[in-house]
Amino acid sequence: MPDRSLIFPAEEYRCRVMALQSQMRRRQLDALLLTTPADVFYTTGFLTRFWESPARPWFVVLPATGEPVAVIPAIGAELMGRCWISDIRTWNAPDPVDDGVSLLADTLISLVPASGRIGIPMGLESHLRMPVADFLRLQSLIAPRRIADGTDAVYRVREIKSEAEIEKIRATCAVADAAFERVPEFAHHGVPLSRVFRDFQVALLQEGADWVSYVAGGAGQGGYGDVISPADDRPLQAGDVLMLDTGAVREGYFCDFDRNFAIGRAADDVRRAHASLHAATDAALASLHPGMLARDLHRILSEALVRQGAVVGGGRLGHGLGLTLTEWPSVTPLDTTELREGMVLTLEPGVEIAQGRIMVHEENVVLRAEGPELLSRRAPTELPEIME
Amino acid sequence: MPDRSLIFPAEEYRCRVMALQSQMRRRQLDALLLTTPADVFYTTGFLTRFWESPARPWFVVLPATGEPVAVIPAIGAELMGRCWISDIRTWNAPDPVDDGVSLLADTLISLVPASGRIGIPMGLESHLRMPVADFLRLQSLIAPRRIADGTDAVYRVREIKSEAEIEKIRATCAVADAAFERVPEFAHHGVPLSRVFRDFQVALLQEGADWVSYVAGGAGQGGYGDVISPADDRPLQAGDVLMLDTGAVREGYFCDFDRNFAIGRAADDVRRAHASLHAATDAALASLHPGMLARDLHRILSEALVRQGAVVGGGRLGHGLGLTLTEWPSVTPLDTTELREGMVLTLEPGVEIAQGRIMVHEENVVLRAEGPELLSRRAPTELPEIME
Numbered sequence: 116m117p118d119r120s121l122i123f124p125a126e127e128y129r130c131r132v133m134a135l136q137s138q139m140r141r142r143q144l145d146a147l148l149l150t151t152p153a154d155v156f157y158t159t160g161f162l163t164r165f166w167e168s169p170a171r172p173w174f175v176v177l178p179a180t181g182e183p184v185a186v187i188p189a190i191g192a193e194l195m196g197r198c199w200i201s202d203i204r205t206w207n208a209p210d211p212v213d214d215g216v217s218l219l220a221d222t223l224i225s226l227v228p229a230s231g232r233i234g235i236p237m238g239l240e241s242h243l244r245m246p247v248a249d250f251l252r253l254q255s256l257i258a259p260r261r262i263a264d265g266t267d268a269v270y271r272v273r274e275i276k277s278e279a280e281i282e283k284i285r286a287t288c289a290v291a292d293a294a295f296e297r298v299p300e301f302a303h304h305g306v307p308l309s310r311v312f313r314d315f316q317v318a319l320l321q322e323g324a325d326w327v328s329y330v331a332g333g334a335g336q337g338g339y340g341d342v343i344s345p346a347d348d349r350p351l352q353a354g355d356v357l358m359l360d361t362g363a364v365r366e367g368y369f370c371d372f373d374r375n376f377a378i379g380r381a382a383d384d385v386r387r388a389h390a391s392l393h394a395a396t397d398a399a400l401a402s403l404h405p406g407m408l409a410r411d412l413h414r415i416l417s418e419a420l421v422r423q424g425a426v427v428g429g430g431r432l433g434h435g436l437g438l439t440l441t442e443w444p445s446v447t448p449l450d451t452t453e454l455r456e457g458m459v460l461t462l463e464p465g466v467e468i469a470q471g472r473i474m475v476h477e478e479n480v481v482l483r484a485e486g487p488e489l490l491s492r493r494a495p496t497e498l499p500e501i502m503e
Numbered sequence: 504m505p506d507r508s509l510i511f512p513a514e515e516y517r518c519r520v521m522a523l524q525s526q527m528r529r530r531q532l533d534a535l536l537l538t539t540p541a542d543v544f545y546t547t548g549f550l551t552r553f554w555e556s557p558a559r560p561w562f563v564v565l566p567a568t569g570e571p572v573a574v575i576p577a578i579g580a581e582l583m584g585r586c587w588i589s590d591i592r593t594w595n596a597p598d599p600v601d602d603g604v605s606l607l608a609d610t611l612i613s614l615v616p617a618s619g620r621i622g623i624p625m626g627l628e629s630h631l632r633m634p635v636a637d638f639l640r641l642q643s644l645i646a647p648r649r650i651a652d653g654t655d656a657v658y659r660v661r662e663i664k665s666e667a668e669i670e671k672i673r674a675t676c677a678v679a680d681a682a683f684e685r686v687p688e689f690a691h692h693g694v695p696l697s698r699v700f701r702d703f704q705v706a707l708l709q710e711g712a713d714w715v716s717y718v719a720g721g722a723g724q725g726g727y728g729d730v731i732s733p734a735d736d737r738p739l740q741a742g743d744v745l746m747l748d749t750g751a752v753r754e755g756y757f758c759d760f761d762r763n764f765a766i767g768r769a770a771d772d773v774r775r776a777h778a779s780l781h782a783a784t785d786a787a788l789a790s791l792h793p794g795m796l797a798r799d800l801h802r803i804l805s806e807a808l809v810r811q812g813a814v815v816g817g818g819r820l821g822h823g824l825g826l827t828l829t830e831w832p833s834v835t836p837l838d839t840t841e842l843r844e845g846m847v848l849t850l851e852p853g854v855e856i857a858q859g860r861i862m863v864h865e866e867n868v869v870l871r872a873e874g875p876e877l878l879s880r881r882a883p884t885e886l887p888e889i890m891e
Contacts, residue, residue: 151557165731167717167750168829169539170628170822190818193729209819209833211627237635239599240558247625248652250635264636313708316715320701320708325733326718327704329555341581343553345713362555430578431597434558441556445597 121160122366125199127279128160131272135177138268145231146223147177147265150244153438154236157273158183160198161191162367164326171208172245174219178226186219216249220256227260234265240443241266270443274435275457281481283368284437284459285490287324288479291361292492294318295374299501302357304378308334309346311357319363328369329362329440337382338472353379356474357501362440371436371461372477372491377500388468389498391423392476395464396494400480403487409450416446416464428465428473436461436479458482459490509548510754513587515667516548519660523565526656533619534611535565535653538632541826542624545661546571548586549579550755552714559596560633562607566614574607604637608644615648622653628831629654658831662823663845669869671756672825672847673878675712676867679749680880682706683762687889690745692766693738696722699745700734707751716757717750717828725770726860741767744862745889750828759824759849760865760879765888776856777886779811780864783852784882788868791875797838804834804852816853816861824849824867846870847878 135158139147149155152166155175166173174186185195188208195203204222206215227233235243243250254262276284294315301314311334316327332346333339334357342360351357360373375389398419403412417427435442436459444452446463454460460482465475476494480487523546527535537543540554543563554561562574573583576596583591592610594603615621623631631638642650664672682703689702699722704715720734721727722745730748739745748761763777786807791800805815819838823830824847832840834851842848848870853863864882868875 162733163731164717164719164733167827169630169827170829170831170833172630190729190731194732197732207817207835209627209835209838211833211837211839214627235635239597239602239634241634242557242560242630242632243635244630246627246629247623247631247638248654266636309713312713316708317705320704325697325700326715329552330714331552341578343551343578344582344585345550345552429595439555439557441558443558445558445599447595447597449599450597451599 121198122162123160123279127277128158128199130277131157132177132183134272135268136179138272139179139234142234142268143232144234144263144265144268145179145227146233147268148223148233148235149175149177151242154269156367157438159185159195159200161195163194165191172215172249174215176222176226184222184226186215186222188215214249216252217256220253223257223260229259231260232263233257233260234263234268236266236269237264238266273438274443275455276437276459276481280368280437281459283366284370284479287363287365287368287370288372288490290319290323290365291363291370291372293322294361295359298359298374298376302351302376303501304353304503305350307348307350309348311351311359312346315359315361319361323365324363325365327361327363330359332357332359332373334358335472337385338388338468338474340471342475351378354382356381356385358475360477367438369436369438369440370479370491371440372479373475374494375474375476375498377498379500379502381498381500384468385474386498388425388466388474389476391420391425391466392464392474393494393496394423395419396462396476396478399462400487400489403454403482405454405456405482405484407454409444409446409452409454410448412454413446413448416462420464420466425466428467428475430465431463432465433461433463435459454482456482456484509586510550511548511667515665516546516587518665519545520565520571522660523656524567526660527567527622530622530656531620532622532651532653532656533567533615534621535656536611536621536623537563537565539630542657544755545826547573547583547588549583551582553579560603560637562603564610564614572610572614574603574610576603602637604640605644608641611645611648617647619648620651621645621648622651622656624654624657625652626654661826662830663843664825664847664869668756668825669847671754672758672867675751675753675756675758676760676878678707678711678753679751679758679760681710682749683747686747686762686764687887690739690764691889691891692741695736695738697734697736699739699747703747703749707749711753712751713753715749715751718747720745720747720761722746723860725773726776726856726862728859730863739766742770744769744773746863748865755826757824757826757828758867758879759828760867761863762882763862763864763886765886767888767890769886769888772856773862774886776813776854776862777864779808779813779854780852780862781882781884782811783807784850784864784866787850788875788877791842791870793842793844793870793872795842797832797834797840797842798836800842801834801836804850808852808854813854816855816863818853819851820853821849821851823847842870844870844872
């Protein structure tokens with residue numbers, strides 16, 4: 116029976132740790148302090164939905180050499196004990212007096228010289244998953260050791276996916292592909308959008324998702340108003356454009372793409388919008404290559420949309436993907452992150468069909484030396500019409 | 504058609520804001536800065552799964568008087584515009600140069616006097632959902648205004664649920680009750696635990712969950728090893744005890760309870776363990792009343808287990824519940840939070856049947872003046888046996 120608590124062989128985690136330690140040396144960091152589900156899973160293989168409870172902080176300390184040290188609530192000891200690391204220190208959480216802070220401080224003091232620098236991810240798209248008051252106390256307990264910016268050390272490693280990771284993301288994309296294939300079974304004229312959202316989640320689970328961390332979408336006459344609202348109970352009707360977007364999870368890895376459907380015959384402007392999004396994605400698939408910057412991808416997508424006569428939608432037109440629904444970089448005019456071989460990205464062009472009516476389109480790719488390789492099954496050229 | 508983007512009438516949110524502002528006055532806070540999905544939803548009604556993307560920070564500033572001000576990414580403007588608040592300030596996120604920090608600083612400066620104190624939740628079970636580097640920059644931009652501890656101001660209000668909130672939690676509990684009722688349909692001898700987890704999530708969605716933020720559980724001969732691991736592919740077999748635990752979500756409110764099942768005939772020690780957990784819950788239902796402390800509830804539960812001859816499991820034996828899977832307080836020997844009328848709590852006794860074999864049991868209640876009122880349907884006295 117495969118023990119799914121580990122997901123990858125220990126060697127995969129050892130490679131990650133060595134890559135992080137190489138980055139740490141370049142940046143004069145004597146340790147990394149990691150607190151988020153993604154960073155803890157990435158370094159240890161510790162995968163659980165228990166993060167949904169905000170009650171307890173969890174810590175992984177990665178020293179300059181050697182294996183990561185887990186400093187975690189005792190309730191996690193059994194599962195962490197099945198992971199590849201051996202140094203696991205626990206406390207009984209939640210503790211209103213000292214919720215792991217002195218145990219973490221002792222660990223850092225034992226691993227980092229007094230003059231040392233401890234990196235935490237603190238930049239764009241990051242957060243620290245522990246109470247601010249405890250973080251302030253930690254800083255004074257570990258002085259003169261200093262907290263430093265470890266964002267780049269973590270991001271430059273995590274953003275390049277191993278082949279093993281790419282296969283996981285490809286498998287999750289296949290789950291969503293199969294679920295999207297079944298949308299016409301449950302989404303048609305007269306069905307409330309809220310029921311469509313439920314049935315889509317059911318389909319994702321039946322097709323192999325371990326859980327469904329994200330489903331969004333929209334439906335409206337000739338386009339939808341936004342893409343982040345919960346579903347309402349309005350029944351689908353002829354003339355609607357339905358969009359479903361999902362971040363399903365299998366073995367800890369996300370997909371993130373969407374599909375559009377016309378309920379009944381699609382109006383001309385809707386078909387044109389879909390065609391322009393498809394063409395813009397084709398342009399990116401044809402011309403993206405390693406060494407470009409995230410903002411170059413934004414330019415490729417938006418110029419292709421303009422060539423199609425479309426009005427480019429606001430917001431970013433893609434992003435990284437893997438351990439969370441979205442990862443850096445962001446495909447915006449401002450993001451100068453280099454796009455490198457092994458990055459998994461979403462291509463997410465959006466257009467405004469008319470005031471308050473938008474359409475978005477998304478594919479998942481891995482960037483290879485020769486260009487993007489699709490991980491999602493390419494959306495059909497023509498917008499599918501659900502005719503009853 | 505009900506616009507489910509608001510969930511409650513504006514009056515509900517106004518009452519919450521007034522209660523928070525009353526706490527702020529008592530604690531000399533001139534504003535609250537809120538960053539988490541739960542705190543933003545609580546004050547504005549803004550409910551979306553888009554929080555799953557860690558890319559963008561979202562802010563709500565609650566001044567000493569008047570309505571909350573939303574300082575949010577432009578992608579949320581449409582949905583926030585349908586909420587009850589009117590002052591919505593947006594920026595194009597993610598912005599690698601200034602991801603809302605100067606807009607947030609300007610907002611705080613305009614609402615808080617130079618000598619003022621801005622509270623953030625920074626205590627036990629909290630975290631700040633924004634990059635640490637941006638938080639440090641914010642502190643210097645708003646000086647001489649100071650960041651202060653706003654934990655109690657927020658917790659003392661949020662922990663008392665309104666009748667409208669209690670009805671939402673009751674409705675979510677009913678979804679889980681109905682799904683637990685169906686477990687014998689899909690969980691029996693020979694079915695892999697991973698498929699049971701999937702089918703249980705499907706049942707929750709079919710019974711009315713909007714989404715399923717949490718499913719955990721375990722299965723093992725005569726008890727399970729832990730309660731936070733992902734499901735493995737081991738088929739259920741006679742002699743197993745199966746436990747399923749869920750935090751399903753409907754209209755933004757969680758349930759959090761579990762149920763146990765024997766696969767085939769239950770062994771004597773398993774039936775005794777279930778009976779002791781049931782009896783301990785009965786003891787809490789009979790004797791808990793407002794004015795007790797969280798640690799008193801821990802004592803009631805653990806003393807009742809000991810009276811039954813059981814070995815009390817480690818960890819907390821219950822917690823708050825509502826907008827997140829778990830909320831403060833924690834039912835531990837250390838938590839001195841007063842249990843007050845209107846709190847929604849889980850009663851979660853656990854026992855160790857033998858080395859490495861545990862059993863847990865959970866109900867959801869609201870604390871009334873006269874004692875606890877069940878929100879979950881009381882588990883059966885006898886452990887249900889699934890006989891093929």
